[in-house]
Amino acid sequence: MTHWIGEKLNALFSPEWAAYVGYILAGLAIIILVVVMAVVSIYLERKIAAFMQMRLGPMRVGKWGTLQAFADVFKLMLKEPLTPAQADKQLFNIAPYLVLTVSFLAFAPIAFSPSLQLWDMNIGVLYITSVSSMGVIGILMAGWASNNKYSLLGAMRSGAQIVSYELSAGIAILTIVMMSGSLSVSGIIKSQADGWWIFKGHIPALIAFVIFAIASTAELNRAPFDLAEAEQELTAGFHTEYSGMQFAMFFLAEYTNMFIVSMLGTTLFLGGWMPLHIGNWDAFNQIMDKIPPFLWFFGKVFISLFMIIWFRWTFPRLRIDQLLKLEWKYLLPIGMVNLVIGSIITWLGWIF
Amino acid sequence: MENIIGSQIIQSSDDEFIINVGPQHPSTHGVLHLQLKLDGEKIVDLKPFLGYIHRGIEKMSESLNYKQFIYLTSRMDYLSAHINNQACCLAIEKAIQAEVPERARVIRTLMAELTRLASHQLWWGSTGLDMGAVSPFFYAFREREMILEIFEETCGSRLTMNYCVPGGVMNDIHPDFVRKVKQIIKQFRDNLHEYDELLTNNPIFQSRTIGVGYLSREEAISLACTGPVARASGISCDVRKKEPYDAYDRVTFDEIITTEGDCFARYKVRLEEMKQSMNIIEQLIDNIPAGEYRTKIKGIIKPPAGEYYQRVETARGELGIYLVSDGTNKPYRIKFRTPNFSNLGALKPMSLGGKIGDLVAIMASLDLIIPDIDR
């Protein structure tokens, strides 16, 4: 399909212009994708939460409540965007956009299917992790610029949490990168052509998967690690003072980050767009091959999304010191030992 | 930085934070205003401010006659509304020395135990909610909803029932009452494992409540704490055992006492109390004596002049009603000794030196109902 678009563009414009128009179209496509995914995931989260709690969820707006997200966005647009009196105006206004931009940037190297990848750079995974680390700046900016001691408390806690858990997430990612031998996204997916890493790299990959799941849930500031934005604690976190569209930006950024983390996890551990092949069952493999790759990809992403949502509605919250203790005393040591074991196993060739 | 509220302000030095919790607060147990002095994350001082929901129940009762002021007490500790009404009726019956038929006694006891069960279920749900787990709230309300439907069928209202009158109960029980109560008990026993799976065995919940908010036995006695708060610190203070009233002298049940005194101990005590309530209901439900459900008290109630005191065990502790009568048809003075007022005093010693996150866990385990404190 991308070839078809490429040909049409080349027919219409001169080669450089065709490239530029192509880039703009690709950017637009990403934005639309993000918006659609956010709406879908908001709806999914509310419905799944409702069904787990024996109730129905949104039912009134649109059939079965499908247009609820649009109604919420419309309401948020109509709200008055207040800036507190002594807040730092530039920082206050920039913070939501920074967080959102960072989330969009991370979509570049993700491969939705063999032909749908925006930019296959050779350090794709490193790019994603480093770009999403910049989100912390936005959060700290928001907390500081609000001129509100509650927001500052919340932002500090949130910042500490995100920075700590990035270590464990990074080590888990490093395990897979080491096993597959390349940092680029397409390289990792190609190395899973004979089986997903979660099956091929048995124990080290499994432990790395669990650590990655926990660490990325903590990076998203989602339950059970959402102390920074919980209503039941004293503060509503770094986004207390934001209302209207700026709050919607933070909200959107959280859901987009959820997607990025799911996509990263899918790419690394669950095979990206690779279909599920079981050994030598040729008939089964042929059927699996018939399903288009981007359906495989989105199916796996939605499964990981579902797991993240499931965590949120089942577990109580951890206190900030327990959160940090979990990271520094449990996840990081286990992650590092796992990395060493994984490297030994790879060197000895004991993976499938 | 000074906060001027009333005449008592917390003085602060420059490097300490003063934060107000409430009176409007999402983890609301009512309108409670706490002023905390924080040093980083640690709580250094704590001062509660009351009176946001003071409605003058005791003063209003002085202008109503003895049958009329009972409905006001339902609104004090609204989760044990029936038990509050029962306390008033018992006090009045003690004053005028009325005979209450056996059937009415047993019905009142059954309703009281059902109220206690419903109150503890709501407590469990809101504990989960305060800790951050939203789903237990809905599971608790499913069970509570069944009990409230029983109340609706027999008494007419779900929360403020006004079902006890001096002399008995207002209507006879609905024909479906016995069957439905048995159904509820069976269903609740089957569902009780869910309570354990969701919160009790959850390592996150345990790490937030074990060792948090320790209240020693001596301190609990000197603060006059009653109810599960005191029983978790090792004090045996169940009024149903010490001075049995209504039908409590003919049922057998255990008084749950533990000695750890932390939040998890209070949690376990209340869970066990739910099971004991079910035992009491099962013992009484098949043996409701036949007969009258009310003795008509002729004329206007005019107790002889004097002072009368009655204590009952609400879901939160010991409620005492002190009735002073001067011989007319309106009480001269009514004073309520409410359990939540004394239990609030335990908040400060338990939370000093802890963190803010612990404060939420402690308040959830104390199970305070603020309208009961302010009346």
Add this chain to the structure above:
Amino acid sequence: MNAAKRYFTSIFKAIVALLNGMKLTGSYLLRPSKILTQQYPENRDTLYIPERFKGRVFMPHDENNEHNCTACTLCQLACPNGSIRIIAKNIEMPDGTKKKVLDQWVYNLGSCTLCQLCVDACPSDAIVMDNAFEFSVYDKSRLIYNLNKPGSRLKEKKTNSQV
């Protein structure tokens, strides 16, 4: 060595307990038949309201537009917060004597606490608690109304006694 063993067993037990909790909520997700909430305005036909539900005070009239209220004002005396006001009038009887009958039974639904003391106090079973529950109005004064219908009168008793 013991510390290491405890470290790993605690992790293991924690994971098992957490998975148990997830299993519970997951099982509710897969059982939509357990959903308890009802969609309110659409389910009015199948709504179950117990007959004793206290919705408001109501004075039943029979087919001849007659009620049982003798204007004895016992309900007004029993009401704890003054939601009832009885206005009586004197009418001429055929044999010349004056009788006090009910003119207006004014009920303030806005301040009524639904405590049932008035129903309890009535000696002639004139009022009952009705189980209607949809009373929203835009103007608070519309919550104060008369319980007796216009043109209604006291039902004649077969015997001469009043009680």
